[in-house]
Amino acid sequence: MHEYSIAEGIADSILPAAFDNGATRVSVVRLRIGEMSDIVRDALDFAWGVVCEERGDVLAGCRLEVESVSPHFVCMDCGNEYDADRLHPRCPSCGSGKTLLTKGRELEIASFDIETETDDEPDAPDDEPDDSGEDPGGAHGPRGRAPRPRPEPGASSQAN
């Protein structure tokens, strides 16, 4: 479940830039994810939902859009450039295994959409006021769950 770390990485990257641009809300984040990376889309969406809740109103309801990038190789022997599926990286022209992957491992934030406050436009009405606090019954599934704090790993001093 490293998708949680990925989701946190997305929020850590975009939020400073969003605030610099006067964002009150980020509505969509567009990602480019290489097919050679091991990201599971469902797990990422789930983790992103958790991270958005933790980060408050600015990411409320923010969606992820994912563009998939297929692997692209350069043959180091004959110079051929080609797309291939991840399980067949050998050069289709000369058969060489000495290849360089130039695309297909991306984990990249391409762009994101923000909403900013302007004087002539009132705030979009929110669905609910946000001071409802904890739901004691916990009847709302994952929404009622307290976010799990990220562990604070540390190297214990055990060197000889």
Next chain:
Amino acid sequence: MSQTIEFGTPILAKNDELANRLRARYAEEGVYVVNLLSSPGAGKTTTILATLSRLSQRYRIGVIEGDIASDVDAVKVKQAGARAVQINTGGLCHLESAMIDRALDVLHPEELDLIIIENVGNLVCTVDFDLGETLRAMILSVPENDDKLLKYPGIFQSSQAVVVSKIDTMPVFDFDMDRFTKTMDQINPQARIFPLSSKTGQGVDAWCDFLAEGIERCKAEAGSGTPTAGRGEAR
């Protein structure tokens, strides 16, 4: 008002930038750093102990042990005479470069020739996190079977060396070495393969010779401005 911000930034930029700084530090200090990946129980610690028994007379070795909890591995490694740091991730399924950076404060890489990072046992989550390593190696044990290649291709494709451990158990498992090497040749033809048994010692010398070559190359290149190539693939 709505506005699109063009960003074009890696999601793990923070991790990757620190990993690149670590890579430069390793190259400058001439220390060869191996990021060792596998599933839990494939034999990372046992392979490290077998490696230490052959290389610790010739080289100064440090080990970074990544586990969710406990220091059992670090204790074993220290008993084998190496410098060891335990990182407890407290639930996180992989190591990140910031953890390595902190571990190096304790390990003092400038006094070492080889650092082995034993990553958290996991075939998926560890793959996307660059630790600045000189070599990424993984271990597949015979009991796990050779079909793991097709089930978890990512880790096999991002590793430059694959150790096949516990080969002394071949008679009782269905692992097909021929099929394994053929599939590896298809999905990652550039990887080096090292079948070994830490129990009988078979194949361990070849693996240690390979590491020794890397260590010597790293020492020779230290400070000469030609750092050893990092990951085999463009990122």
